[in-house]
Amino acid sequence: MEIATSNGPVIDIRHLKKSFGSNHVLTDFNLSVNKGENVVVLGKSGCGKSVLIKCIVGLLPYDQGSIRLFGKEVSAMSQKELDHFRSRIGFVFQSSALYDSMTVGENLEFPLRHHGKEKTKAETRAIIEETLANVGLSHAIDLMPVELSGGMRKRIGLARALVLKPEIMLYDEPTTGLDPVTGKEISQLMLQMQEKYHTTSIIISHDMNCSRMTANRMTVMINGINYADGTFEQLKSSADANVNSFFEFTAP
Ligand SMILES: Nc1ncnc2c1ncn2[C@@H]1O[C@H](COP(=O)(O)OP(=O)(O)OP(=O)(O)O)[C@@H](O)[C@H]1O
Numbered sequence: 001m002e003i004a005t006s007n008g009p010v011i012d013i014r015h016l017k018k019s020f021g022s023n024h025v026l027t028d029f030n031l032s033v034n035k036g037e038n039v040v041v042l043g044k045s046g047c048g049k050s051v052l053i054k055c056i057v058g059l060l061p062y063d064q065g066s067i068r069l070f071g072k073e074v075s076a077m078s079q080k081e082l083d084h085f086r087s088r089i090g091f092v093f094q095s096s097a098l099y100d101s102m103t104v105g106e107n108l109e110f111p112l113r114h115h116g117k118e119k120t121k122a123e124t125r126a127i128i129e130e131t132l133a134n135v136g137l138s139h140a141i142d143l144m145p146v147e148l149s150g151g152m153r154k155r156i157g158l159a160r161a162l163v164l165k166p167e168i169m170l171y172d173e174p175t176t177g178l179d180p181v182t183g184k185e186i187s188q189l190m191l192q193m194q195e196k197y198h199t200t201s202i203i204i205s206h207d208m209n210c211s212r213m214t215a216n217r218m219t220v221m222i223n224g225i226n227y228a229d230g231t232f233e234q235l236k237s238s239a240d241a242n243v244n245s246f247f248e249f250t251a252p
């Protein structure tokens with residue numbers, strides 16, 4: 001299939017609008033992310049961050065505006081094109097969303113079988129083992145999701161998104177609910193992915209340690225718009241309480 005290429009931003013969101021009935025969630029959201037960049041999206045609970053991510057991957061239709069991935073409009077893609085694009089995107093769900101009837105190893109094999117190129121059993125096994133080692137969970141390969149702790153589920157969810165070495169990563173609260181040490185390890189892994197594969201990422205996070213470590217730029221979502229854009233330090237020192245209050249408890 002023809003792969004769309006473009007020298008512009010890898011992800012380009014313009015004037016995005018999305019409502020559920022009278023609940024106007026995204027009202028005029030704009031964000032461009034260049035190749036190899038990590039952009040963190042901050043926003044209060046329920047403001048529409050997960051909705052934004054779901055619109056980007058085509059899981060939710062948007063009402064107006066535009067989302068372009070590699071220069072191609074998501075809403076104009078056929079199901080086949082969407083499937084193809086999804087193989088280039090890793091999506092870490094807020095809830096991990098593992099398949100409960102499959103082992104950890106099978107959970108990672110699933111995207112490889114559905115999206116990846118034809119591989120031998122040994123090649124598949126090697127990729128799964130490498131990816132699990134990356135998230136520090138080699139020993140969990142034969143466990144069922146029900147046997148995992150919350151933090152382990154998060155890391156397996158991350159491993160499953162990384163298994164295809166995607167060009168775009170969308171992280172929905174990748175470190176929320178983890179202890180600070182594990183959270184830091186996950187943030188480091190996100191950085192490694194960016195450095196090693198020049199992954200382009202949108203990271204939804206309330207975790208200021210994760211944001212500080214991973215963000216090249218940040219945007220604050222308020223009332224469905226990108227209310228403020230800047231680096232971690234710029235937004236932290238903003239005079240606007242709507243913005244700086246997100247940073248209240250961070251170390252100087
Ligand atoms: N499928 C849906 N149908 C109807 N309303 C929805 C749907 N998904 C989300 N919403 C609504 O959209 C709004 C934004 O939800 P969203 O999950 O994006 O919040 P969020 O910013 O990710 O919050 P959190 O930080 O708690 O995860 C909420 O008011 C929610 O009720």
Ligand SMILES: [Mg+2]
Binds near residue numbers: 049051172
């Ligand atoms: Mg959410």
